[in-house]
Amino acid sequence: MKTPYEILDVNEQxxxxxxxxxxxxxxxxxxxxxxxxxxxxxxxxxQTLKDQKSRLNYALFHYPEADFDALLNQALVSSEALTLSADSFDKLLRASIDDSIFQLSTTHKINNA
Known part of the structure; x- marks a missing residue:
């Protein structure tokens, strides 16, 4: 998402x-x-940038929106292929955040069993 500065094509100064x-x-x-x-x-x-007070308010209280798709893609990038059995995939889909299945390390590889 573009910032107000990018939308108006002006610099922050x-x-x-x-x-x-x-x-x-x-x-x-x-x-x-x-x-x-x-x-x-x-x-x-x-309206966000029209005067010094508005720009200061934007600088202090604006939190950029996270691009969750990009974060997810970055988190899932692996140098080695990850192979999942149908059973393991099913367990991942059914797991809750509290389940221990999410405590897998990045070096642990789930093999077809």
Whole structure:
């Protein structure tokens, strides 16, 4: 997801005037009657960054959204192939977070049994 700075195409050191100018330019480029969703993103980005107090609030209290798909892909990347038997796969699907099955180390390989 893009940050308000990326949406308005300004850097984090931009002044109030530069941010307002970038906002007005984006509104001209993407008017609300033709690009409603994009305009809404632009407007929200401007409201987030419009003055020093708003930018400070954003810097202090904004938590970036996690890209869970990317995190999951990164966590599942392994240098060696992982083979699961149908029974082991079924156990993984049925396991809860508290089950000891999640205490497998990354070096442990589940083989077809």
């Amino acid at each position: 931009a002044t109030d005037g530069e941010i307002k100018q970038a906002y007005l330019q984006k509104v001209k480029q993407y008017p609300p009657d033709h690009h409603h969703n994009l305009f809404q993103q632009i407007h929200n980005a401007y």
